[in-house]
Amino acid sequence: MRMNVMFKRTLSALALACLIQASTCAQTLHKGEENTRADTLRGMLTPLRTCYDINYYHLDVKIDIDERSVSGSNKFVFTAAENFSKLQFDLFANLKVERVVYKNKELPFTREFNAVFVTFPAPIKKGSKGEFTVYYSGKPQVANRPPWDGGFIFRKDSAGDPFVSVACQGLGASSWWPNKDHQSDEVDSMMISISAPRDLQEISNGRLRSRVEKPDGYMQHNWFVANPINNYDVSFYIGKYSHWTDTYQGEEGPLTIDYWALKQDSVKARAHWDADVKPMLKSFEHWFGPYPWYKDGYKLVQAPHLGMEHQSAVAYGNQFKKGYLGRDLSGTGWGMKFDFIIVHESGHEWFGNNITAKDIADMWIHESFTNYSETLFTESLYGKAAGDQYVQGIRQGIANDIPIIGQYNVNKEGSGDMYPKGANMIHIIRQLINDDAKFRNILRGLNKTFYHKTVNTAEIEDYIAKQSGLNLSKIFDQYLRHKDIPTFEYKISGNKLAYQWKADVKDFNMPLKVTLKGDGSYTLIQPTTVWKEISIDSTVDKDSFKTDPNFYVNIKQMN
Numbered sequence: 001m002r003m004n005v006m007f008k009r010t011l012s013a014l015a016l017a018c019l020i021q022a023s024t025c026a027q028t029l030h031k032g033e034e035n036t037r038a039d040t041l042r043g044m045l046t047p048l049r050t051c052y053d054i055n056y057y058h059l060d061v062k063i064d065i066d067e068r069s070v071s072g073s074n075k076f077v078f079t080a081a082e083n084f085s086k087l088q089f090d091l092f093a094n095l096k097v098e099r100v101v102y103k104n105k106e107l108p109f110t111r112e113f114n115a116v117f118v119t120f121p122a123p124i125k126k127g128s129k130g131e132f133t134v135y136y137s138g139k140p141q142v143a144n145r146p147p148w149d150g151g152f153i154f155r156k157d158s159a160g161d162p163f164v165s166v167a168c169q170g171l172g173a174s175s176w177w178p179n180k181d182h183q184s185d186e187v188d189s190m191m192i193s194i195s196a197p198r199d200l201q202e203i204s205n206g207r208l209r210s211r212v213e214k215p216d217g218y219m220q221h222n223w224f225v226a227n228p229i230n231n232y233d234v235s236f237y238i239g240k241y242s243h244w245t246d247t248y249q250g251e252e253g254p255l256t257i258d259y260w261a262l263k264q265d266s267v268k269a270r271a272h273w274d275a276d277v278k279p280m281l282k283s284f285e286h287w288f289g290p291y292p293w294y295k296d297g298y299k300l301v302q303a304p305h306l307g308m309e310h311q312s313a314v315a316y317g318n319q320f321k322k323g324y325l326g327r328d329l330s331g332t333g334w335g336m337k338f339d340f341i342i343v344h345e346s347g348h349e350w351f352g353n354n355i356t357a358k359d360i361a362d363m364w365i366h367e368s369f370t371n372y373s374e375t376l377f378t379e380s381l382y383g384k385a386a387g388d389q390y391v392q393g394i395r396q397g398i399a400n401d402i403p404i405i406g407q408y409n410v411n412k413e414g415s416g417d418m419y420p421k422g423a424n425m426i427h428i429i430r431q432l433i434n435d436d437a438k439f440r441n442i443l444r445g446l447n448k449t450f451y452h453k454t455v456n457t458a459e460i461e462d463y464i465a466k467q468s469g470l471n472l473s474k475i476f477d478q479y480l481r482h483k484d485i486p487t488f489e490y491k492i493s494g495n496k497l498a499y500q501w502k503a504d505v506k507d508f509n510m511p512l513k514v515t516l517k518g519d520g521s522y523t524l525i526q527p528t529t530v531w532k533e534i535s536i537d538s539t540v541d542k543d544s545f546k547t548d549p550n551f552y553v554n555i556k557q558m559n
Contacts (some may be wrong), residue, residue: 040409072195076133083125086117090180095178150169153304162197187228195219197238203299204313296312298346334378337378355453394419394424404422474510518539
């Protein structure tokens, strides 16, 4: 999921479906917002950011639930990518930077909006390693409607006990802790130390290394993340939990599974989660390759919000229902065969967490593939026809409002259509490849080639095109960079079919499967933006002629 804002759509039945689909995993930005200096400071890779490469964080904070505040520090361990004497890190302006310490001395710093600029006493040489620690405190932004808008979540469980967490994708991890808040640079590993009231449990990413008693009734929980992690995935969950474990025999051996549910929900959680987690892991390892975080394990954690793909600690809040809060987003019935949040958020462990977009404008890389993971999971359990019906069904959530790719360098996403429309684009490419073994190898190859890496759209497009042997550039352009889908125009006269594409992309030429024979079978034709003609069976007329529904296109019969 990802988000920082809501879509401006009317609450018609269709628009509501669009909103539900688009908000399942992200805090998306409002249409029509103007870019500001603050947006550029947040989204642009300036020399003050590219001059250093983050290697390791140690986040060490205390969460004061009563005061709704956070205090503590974050250590930055870095390698100089260039010579520099000044750098930028990020922390929201409502949080106070108390001091920045380097070699036991405080460094001078200045602020501009949510950006903090630190000046070092002597130039840092390219290739050298260093570290500094930021001490800070304050009251982080509280989310009004998590996870659709970001921030801390302070709730009570059904027994009246604290139930606290955070979801900040899109909004930014710097909304609650200081870091280099840009998706292009991920730490290689991280220690997360969260101090919470002693009578509550705290869960974070990675594996628990120790618990240390602290003054004033607090307990420090030290979690180590052994793999690269993007900032918005770093999280915590605080509450009165039950914990149990399991093991999945995966492609790389035994994978530990840790379940954390509120005590009063643990009985129903056991049965409900068991039904989907191992089948999901089996399906996704088949299609995408090995689970990317064997060192850190897989955790499913009950959260005080709907869900989020927090790496190795997936947030779950779907109320132990099938579908999306008990609804089928596809309208086909297949969406009620599995828990949407378990499947979708876990799919992000491959697309989003393993393969991460450098710029949030390319968030389709996360959401389109992960949305398509729902189709692949459906197919794994119920067959290809079921998967086809599911992906066709989720089209009801497509708005075709603005392009899927957003604005670069200002931390803004594109349309929420990146979910169902992006999935349908991938489904079209699968039809054109027409070889599921090759298609599967491409998905697995993406996760192997870009394993634990950050990427951009061009890299993903180029990889798929090269491995498929197809020229897909015009398809990517039409579906990702324009708001509308192409229209297939056709005329039938006697035993002749005339046809062409109408599209935004010049010389658009996507192949399409249509019925040319009376038996209803599909034949691949090669439409362009110029009228062509082909012979058809005399039994095919304007009423019986069809295009393959696996292609998401408009169809227009011409006079």
